[in-house]
Amino acid sequence: MTAQAGEVFSIEPLGETMLLLRFGERVDEAVNAKVHAAAHTLRRVDMPGLVDVIPSYATLALRYDAAFWAGRDGTPAWEHLAGALRAVFATPPRVDDAAGRLVEVPTRYDGADLDAVAAHARLSIDDVVARHVGAEYRVAMLGFAPGFPYLLGLDRALHMPRRAQPRLRVPAGSVAIGGAQTGIYPRELPGGWQLIGRTPLRLFDALADPPALLAPGDRVRFRAIGDDEFDALLVQARA
Amino acid sequence: MSVVVIKAGLLDTLQDRGRDGCAAFGVGTSGAMDEVSLRLANALVGNGDDAAALEFTAIGPTLRFERDATIALAGAPFEARIGDARIAAWRPVRVDAGDVLAIGRALDGFRGCLAVTGGFAGERVLGSASTDINAALGPFGGRALRTGDVLAIGANDSVAIRHHDDMRLPAHWSLDPRPWFDADPARPIRVIRGAHFDALDAASQRALFESAFRVSSDSNRVGLRVDGVALTLRTPLELVSEAVAFGTVQLPPGGQPIVLMAEHPTTGGYPRIAQIAAIDLPRLAQRRPGATLRFVEIGLDDAQTRYLRRERELARLVEAIAQRLQS
DSSP states (O other): OOEEETTTEEEEEOSSSEEEEEOOSSOOHHHHHHHHHHHHHHHHHTOSSEEEEEEOSSEEEEEEOHHHHOOTTSOOHHHHHHHHHHHHTSSOOOGGGGOOOEEEEEEBOOOTTHHHHHHHHTOOHHHHHHHHHHSOEEEEEEOSSTTOEEEEOOOGGGOBOOOSSOEEEEOTTEEEEEBTEEEEOSSSEEEOSEEEEEOOSOSBOTTSSSSBSSOTTOEEEEEEOOHHHHHHHHHHHHO | OEEEEEEOOSSOEEEOSOOOSOGGGTOOOOOOSSHHHHHHHHHHTTOOTTSOEEEEESBOOEEEESSOEEEEEEESOEEEEETTEEOOSSSOEEEOTTOEEEEEEESSSSEEEEEETTOBOOOOBTTBOOOBTTTTBSGGGGOOOOTTOEEEBOOOOSOOOOOOSSSSOSSSOOOOOTTTOOOOTTSOEEEEEOTTGGGBOHHHHHHHHHSOEEEOSSOOSSEEEEESSOOOBSSOOOOOOEEOOTTEEEOOTTSOOEEEOTTOOSEEOSOEEEEEOGGGHHHHHTOOTTOEEOEEEOOHHHHHHHHHHHHHHHHHHHHHHHHHHTO
C-alpha cells in the first residue's frame, strides 16, 4: 500500500479520505523541515480537492475529497491523488523556501517547576532562562489542544521527562518542557509537562484569522519579561 | 422564536457536518457521530445538509417550542411524544408554538438526531456550528446542553415545505430507515488494515477478526473503547505523533483498542492497527456500551468504492426527499 516517490516521501493511505506523506520516522528537525516545505508547496500550487493539510513531526497528512479525486478510469481515488502528488513533487520542494515567520513570545519565567528543571539540568535558574531564551525554535506541529505548539530546538541541557503525576489544571499561557520539546498551553488544561514560565499572549482565538498565534513551520524566540510588562501585555491580549 | 430545553438529556449537543480546514492548528472536526442520520434529518425538513441539528444520546431531552416549526427525528429510534401523541421518526412533523416534545429512551441503537426547518442557529465557530466539548469550541462555549438553555431557530430561505392542512404530518409518507440506520450487533463492522497491523503478533492479528469484542462503557464522542481479548504487538513500536482520522483504531499499551470517533484530537501517537470503513462509521456510532462488536476485513479500494457509491446514493435520496417535500 505504500508507494515510493523518489526518495523524498512514501505515501500511506489512512482510510478513504486521508493520505499521509511520510518523510521519516523520528522527531528530527531536518525531517520536519521537509514536512513544512511540502505543505508550503501544496499551498503554492493551490492543490485542489484537499479538505485539511495537517503537518506533524515526520508526516504531512492530507484529508481529501474522495469524490473530487475519483478517477473515471476506475483508478481508486487515493491512487489518483497519489499520482497527482508525485507529479507536484517531481522536483523535491526546497526547504529554504518555507522558512516560516519568526514570532517572539514574551515570557515571565516563574513556572511551578522551574526549580525542578534547574535541579535536573544542574544549572542555576538564570542559566535555565538564558538557555531557554537563547535558542530559536521551530513549530513542528500543533496538536493536543487547539493552538498548542510543539517546538523543536530545545537546548539539550533542558531536556526533562514529563511529570509522573500530570496536573489537572495547567494555567493558560504556561511555557513548559516535555522531553526534548518545549510547548505553550493555549488555555487552562490538564497536562504533565514541566512548567517554567507563562506568556501573556493569547495562543488561540477562535474568532481570529488565523485562529492560532503560531502556525506549523513558524520559528519562535522567547524573551524574558518582568511583572509590569506581563501585566501590560495581558491587558492588551484580553482587549 | 426559539426552543427551550425543559429537561436536558444524557448528552445533547448541536452538531453539523464538522469543522474542516483548521486541523493544522490543532482544531478537530467534531460533527455528528452518525453523519448519515444528520444529513437525512436535515433533508426531511428541507434544510441544506450543513444545517446544525441536535444530537442526543441514550436518553433525549424535553423541549418546548416557542414557535411553530417543522421537525424531523432520525438516527436511533427513541420514545418521542408531544402530549399523548407519539411522534414518528424519519418524516417531517409539524409542531405548534407551545408544544412540548419529550424524547425518552433509545429503543434501539444509541444516538438520535433532531433537525428543524431553518436549522438550530448555533454560534458558528471556524465555519461550523459543531460542538467540540474537549476543545471548548462551538455553540454554548462548546458544552453539552443544559436544562434552561434556549436554542434559536434559523431562517429557512431554501425550501418551502408545502403543508397539508389537516394534521401534524405535512407529508403522508416516511423514509425507510434501512439501510441508513443499522444498530444490529450481529452484523460485523468492516475495517481496513492499519499501518501497524503487521506489528501485531500472530494471535492478535487473528483475534482482531475472529474474536467478539464489546463497546466499553468508558466510551464517548472522542473515542470508543473496545473491551475483549487484549491485543499485543510483536515488539513495542516507537512512534511519533501524526494525524489520525475518524475511525482510526489505535492500540495503547494496555492492549485495549480505541476507535477514534467524531470528536477525536487531530493527532495521535499510538500504533494504528486498523481503520473503520467510512461506510460503517454511522453503524459503529449506534452501538451502545455493552453491545457486541465483530470486525471483518475490507480492502481499501473496495471500501473507498463503496463509500463513494454511498455518497451518490445519499445525494440521490436527499434530492428525492426535496422533491417530495414540495409536491
